[in-house]
């Protein structure tokens with residue numbers, strides 16, 4: 494952790510970890526770092542370095558995507574006149590955090606994966622106050638300190654227990670100040686998933702190292718979950734990484750968010766167009782929740 498002492502007005506003194514985990518089902522914790530048997534390691538970074546097939550026929554490099562997403566966050570922040578302290582939760586390897594430059598904003602990043610944070614720290618910008626290695630369900634911050642929280646690139650719905658996903662939303666609510674905003678961005682469209690052909694979608698992606706990544710996702714309607722497999726087809730061997738992401742319907746999002754106290758400001762179909770509400774054909778979903 495970087496610089497916690499200087500920011501005693503933000504952090505609580507002690508972090509109490511009381512994780513809701515079931516040791517009998519390690520698969521439930523697929524979201525852990527790869528060195529603990531989870532999904533997020535070098536393969537994820539390699540798979541993220543793709544050069545085609547994102548947003549249908551548009552060719553987009555990783556750099557293009559970063560620019561597109563940080564510009565989208567900036568547009569939302571400007572529209573809602575937010576400034577002050579922003580949290581990237583989770584921040585991964587800092588790809589967005591370290592490219593996000595807005596005057597009058599200070600940033601904090603949090604992630605469970607120490608190796609990703611180590612990388613983020615190497616490219617850290619001046620406006621980044623702190624990088625924190627922690628489980629996002631248990632945020633070491635005081636109440637009412639952030640103006641904006643960015644949850645980007647399909648980073649919500651990871652927990653197998655419904656209460657844990659709801660708890661994360663409650664934690665964000667707690668640490669946001671009045672009129673503070675949460676941006677939950679995903680490349681899964683909840684309106685589309687129920688209409689996938691045979692309940693599945695498959696993609697074949699060319700990676701920057703010339704390898705192939707095959708992604709197969711199956712939507713389980715009853716459990717509101719996508720079961721996903723990333724298959725790396727390399728020269729020598731094939732590697733598999735698996736995940737399970739809860740995908741709530743729009744109705745469920747509204748019910749859960751409103752119960753916590755959020756106002757649903759909008760549900761967008763693209764991070765690039767902050768006036769376009771979500772519809773069936775969109776490849777992204779951006780949920781904007783505001784603390785009132």
Ligand SMILES: C[S@@+](CC[C@H](N)C(=O)[O-])C[C@H]1O[C@@H](n2cnc3c(N)ncnc32)[C@H](O)[C@@H]1O
Nearest residue numbers: 524533583584585604605606628629645646648
């Ligand atoms: C799909 S990546 C996206 C990262 C980042 N939002 C971005 O756009 O680059 C998801 C990230 O969530 C982190 N993560 C998974 N479970 C977590 C948890 N319980 N607490 C904090 N971070 C977690 C992973 O380590 C990974 O960096």
